[in-house]
Amino acid sequence: MISVVVEYTSILDFIDFNGQYVMDNAYYPFEDVYNLPFAISYGLWKIIGGALAWLINLIFPENPVSDWLMSEPVCVLLSLIIFMLIVFIVVFVCTLISLWMERKCLGRMMDRRGTMVGMKGFLQCVADGLKTFMKENTIPKKVDNMTYMWTVSLVIGVSVLLACMIPLSQRWFVVNYDSGLLIIMAFFALAPFFILVSGWSQNNKYAMIGGMRAAELMISYEVPMLIMIATTALLAGSFNIGDIVDAQYETVWYFIPQIIGFITFFFCATAESERVPFDIAEAEAELVEGWQTEYAGMKWGLIMLADYFRGYVACAMVTIMYLGGWALPIIGNGPIPEIVFLLKTWFVFFLMILVRAALGRVRPDQIVNIGWKVFMPLSVINLAVVLLLKVGGFFRWL
Amino acid sequence: MAMKYLEKYPRSTARGLWVIKPQWHVLKLFAKTVFHRPVTVLYPYEKEWVPDNYRGRPGLDFDKCVGCGMCARMCPTACIKIVDSEAADGKTVKRPQVNLGRCAMCGYCAEYCPVDAMTVTPEYELAEFTRFDLLYGPRRLAYDKTTEGMKVKLEVTLQSDIDNGNAERRVSVFSLDRPELTDAKCIGCKKCAKVCPVDAIQMVEKGTNEKTGKPILRPVIDEVKCISCSNCIDDCPKDALVMKEVL
Numbered sequence: 001m002i003s004v005v006v007e008y009t010s011i012l013d014f015i016d017f018n019g020q021y022v023m024d025n026a027y028y029p030f031e032d033v034y035n036l037p038f039a040i041s042y043g044l045w046k047i048i049g050g051a052l053a054w055l056i057n058l059i060f061p062e063n064p065v066s067d068w069l070m071s072e073p074v075c076v077l078l079s080l081i082i083f084m085l086i087v088f089i090v091v092f093v094c095t096l097i098s099l100w101m102e103r104k105c106l107g108r109m110m111d112r113r114g115t116m117v118g119m120k121g122f123l124q125c126v127a128d129g130l131k132t133f134m135k136e137n138t139i140p141k142k143v144d145n146m147t148y149m150w151t152v153s154l155v156i157g158v159s160v161l162l163a164c165m166i167p168l169s170q171r172w173f174v175v176n177y178d179s180g181l182l183i184i185m186a187f188f189a190l191a192p193f194f195i196l197v198s199g200w201s202q203n204n205k206y207a208m209i210g211g212m213r214a215a216e217l218m219i220s221y222e223v224p225m226l227i228m229i230a231t232t233a234l235l236a237g238s239f240n241i242g243d244i245v246d247a248q249y250e251t252v253w254y255f256i257p258q259i260i261g262f263i264t265f266f267f268c269a270t271a272e273s274e275r276v277p278f279d280i281a282e283a284e285a286e287l288v289e290g291w292q293t294e295y296a297g298m299k300w301g302l303i304m305l306a307d308y309f310r311g312y313v314a315c316a317m318v319t320i321m322y323l324g325g326w327a328l329p330i331i332g333n334g335p336i337p338e339i340v341f342l343l344k345t346w347f348v349f350f351l352m353i354l355v356r357a358a359l360g361r362v363r364p365d366q367i368v369n370i371g372w373k374v375f376m377p378l379s380v381i382n383l384a385v386v387l388l389l390k391v392g393g394f395f396r397w398l
Numbered sequence: 399m400a401m402k403y404l405e406k407y408p409r410s411t412a413r414g415l416w417v418i419k420p421q422w423h424v425l426k427l428f429a430k431t432v433f434h435r436p437v438t439v440l441y442p443y444e445k446e447w448v449p450d451n452y453r454g455r456p457g458l459d460f461d462k463c464v465g466c467g468m469c470a471r472m473c474p475t476a477c478i479k480i481v482d483s484e485a486a487d488g489k490t491v492k493r494p495q496v497n498l499g500r501c502a503m504c505g506y507c508a509e510y511c512p513v514d515a516m517t518v519t520p521e522y523e524l525a526e527f528t529r530f531d532l533l534y535g536p537r538r539l540a541y542d543k544t545t546e547g548m549k550v551k552l553e554v555t556l557q558s559d560i561d562n563g564n565a566e567r568r569v570s571v572f573s574l575d576r577p578e579l580t581d582a583k584c585i586g587c588k589k590c591a592k593v594c595p596v597d598a599i600q601m602v603e604k605g606t607n608e609k610t611g612k613p614i615l616r617p618v619i620d621e622v623k624c625i626s627c628s629n630c631i632d633d634c635p636k637d638a639l640v641m642k643e644v645l
Contacts, residue, residue: 085565109424112438354428358420374414 005182009057014070019137028077036171036338037090041082045075065240077170087174094342095305095312096125098349102308103349105246109357137241140294144201151198152299155191159306159313162187166316169326169337174285178239181320191306192218195291196279201279202294210290213364214281217271220371224379225268227260231383232321234390245325255322257389261382262322264375266351269314272368274307276356280364315348316341323348415629424557438593450547452504455534456496456561457541457548460485463515465492467484468509470509483536492595493536499529512625517541517548558643575626575641577619583638590630591641598623622624 007206023034024044030038068074100115107114115121139145144229167173177183192214199211204328232254233239236247248254255262271278282290292303319325323344326337334340363369400426439446448454456469470478477500494507494516503520519541526532541548568587577590593601603613617630617639631639 105428108436109428111427111431111436113436113440116440354421354424357416357428358424 009054009061011051011054014054014057014066015047021141025072027073029076029080031178033176034167034171035173037086038079038083041079041086042075044082045079046166049075049078064158071094072258073078077145087164088160090168091160091166091215091309091312095163095308096122096344098312098315098346099125099308101346101349102353102356105115105353106357109353124125129301129305132296135297138296140202140204142203143204143294147197147201148294151194151201152303154294155194155198156302156306158187158190158194158307162313163309166313166320168341170242170245170333172338176242177240179239181233181239181317184313184317185226185229188310188317189218191221192281193308199291202291203293206287206289206293207291210281210283210287210293213283214274214291216364216368216370216385217274217278217281220316220368221268221271221375224264224371225272227376227383228258228268229321231258231261231379231386234383236384241320241325244320245327248324248329249329251321252327253324257320257394258382258386260378262318264357264378264382265321267316268350268371268375269318269354270355271371273314274312275311275352278367279361285361285362311349311352315345315352319344438538448520449507450520450545451518451550452522453503454519454522455498455501455503455524456505456507456539457517457519457521457544458494458536458539459515460493460519460536461543462513463493463536464513464595464625465494466625467492467494467516467629468510468512468627469494469516471554471628472506472510474504474506475500475502478507479500482535494539495536496534496539497532498524498534499532500563505550508548508550511549512627517544518550519544519548572581575628575643576621577625577626577628577631577639578642579617579619580638580640581616582618583636587635589616589633589635590617593629593633595627595629596623596625598625 004009022028022039023032025042049069056069057066103124104114104121115124117124117127128167162184165174165180165187167176167180179304195214196211199207199214201207202208232244235254235257236244238244238247267278274281279290281291284290287293289300292300295303319341325344326332326333326341328340431504465480466478470480472478478494479497480492481495482490485491496507503522507516508518509515521541524532586601588601591597591601599617600620601615603615603617604619605616606612626641628641631641
């Protein structure tokens with residue numbers, strides 16, 4: 001009888017949890033800023049990869065794969081994958097919560113109950129998702145297949161990317177841009193272009209009109225939004241989201257000096273994310289489903305999800321620019337700034353739901369009228385007010 | 399040029415603030431429905447309140463019923479059939495059977511029932527898998543939570559009542575009509591006495607037949623016992639009995 005004596009290696013030799021701080025890793029990708037989701041994913045990889053390496057080591061003792069799995073660059077690479085998942089899942093769940101909130105609040109505002117499927121109606125989102133994913137992937141015969149598929153993928157992809165790029169706090173971000181607001185705005189303005197192309201590619205009159213209306217909406221509302229973003233950047237002295245939040249913490253929340261801008265930007269953001277009072281691109285009443293008419297099943301479900309991603313991004317932008325981001329007036333960052341940020345975002349979303357429940361839809365010509373004749377002058381007035389405040393020395397020059 | 403552009407604005411820009419009003423109303427409604435329940439009733443789990451005299455399926459008090467057939471006669475959809483059924487003491491009695499597949503839930507059977515044995519019930523969930531299951535026999539019609547309000551009364555006011563200066567509602571219609579005998583038509587066959595469900599008819603001797611020497615029998619109707627079910631009138635072979643309004 002052959003007895004093989006293998007030296008038992010403790011699993012704790014591989015799961016080196018206390019040994020190394022995440023920022024001590026030589027390949028740490030965020031330079032000198034602590035990043036919470038990366039730290040979580042690094043810890044997770046330490047556990048998962050450590051257990052994996054220990055198992056491989058049990059079966060093949062003294063092999064190089066175990067050491068390779070726990071080496072510094074591999075750790076960073078694989079925890080970056082987990083990091084992406086974590087960031088996406090958090091944003092995804094936040095969006096689902098805002099979707100659930102819309103259903104419930106809209107129900108209460110109409111004196112009904114809203115969704116009732118499990119967990120106070122939250123599981124309705126899951127049920128809807130499963131339902132759309134189970135459906136057959138039908139593509140109409142006469143569409144231009146390449147643009148048809150590519151544009152919808154890009155609309156969804158850009159929306160998801162955009163939602164993931166919104167930083168939840170000083171420590172919860174993906175990339176810390178110096179031009180963060182501008183880049184978010186640029187991605188935000190990208191989707192209507194894809195919508196126009198997609199409306200053309202579907203070879204359907206409703207989709208075509210919907211796509212053209214989306215383009216019209218984009219042209220009308222992009223300009224005042226950009227002016228107001230520039231105003232906020234002027235007041236804060238930076239396009240960096242973290243700097244804007246810091247500047248608001250040091251002075252006041254910017255919706256006080258820029259009350260005109262706050263209201264105008266709120267309505268522009270509602271229009272830009274194509275929510276109900278300004279939903280002329282979708283227009284369930286007159287165009288069948290607007291530019292989404294020929295999309296069925298999973299594609300349609302993802303488009304709806306992307307709509308809510310854009311709504312979430314619009315609310316997050318309002319929060320960052322006017323409501324002080326993740327900082328509270330006296331407390332500052334607090335223990336969990338992410339929750340503060342999300343609560344503010346959901347509050348803005350609640351205002352959007354209120355507007356949706358209270359006001360009737362706007363005609364396409366009225367929408368262009370409001371955009372150019374009301375919001376555009378208001379944003380310029382807002383800029384003038386901010387310039388006066390700045391010149392008057394109420395806010396520090398950076 | 400610039401003035402022409404400006405003229406397209408409304409006179410008073412403050413009038414654009416009308417948008418605040420509907421939002422305020424919606425916010426108020428939201429606050430109200432968050433703390434109170436919305437109007438929606440979650441039907442299978444919670445039911446709406448129904449009054450006592452809600453016209454659901456008919457119910458029957460088996461022991462109270464006299465089997466007069468008034469309900470079957472009054473039913474507008476003819477869903478009630480009088481069937482033979484066994485009473486507690488083993489006798490065969492006549493009791494109504496309701497075909498709920500046909501029942502219109504009008505509650506006339508309960509209104510017209512002279513002894514308040516037929517009632518309305520608040521039961522309205524009556525789905526069954528077969529049509530046969532919808533036949534409710536006399537025993538199955540029983541409803542144990544019968545209240546006074548379920549014995550709906552037929553309240554009427556007649557023109558003759560108003561003419562006589564008595565505009566009060568009559569609670570029961572059964573004090574209005576009584577069968578009346580046309581003496582010349584009667585042959586004394588005793589059928590009316592047999593079919594009377596409350597034994598209100600007594601056959602009384604009114605002299606002797608001169609040709610045959612047999613006694614001449616004539617029905618005498620007890621006004622107190624009579625429930626105006628008109629079974630005697632239906633069964634009379636010579637049409638000697640007719641319903642007459644008594645006032």
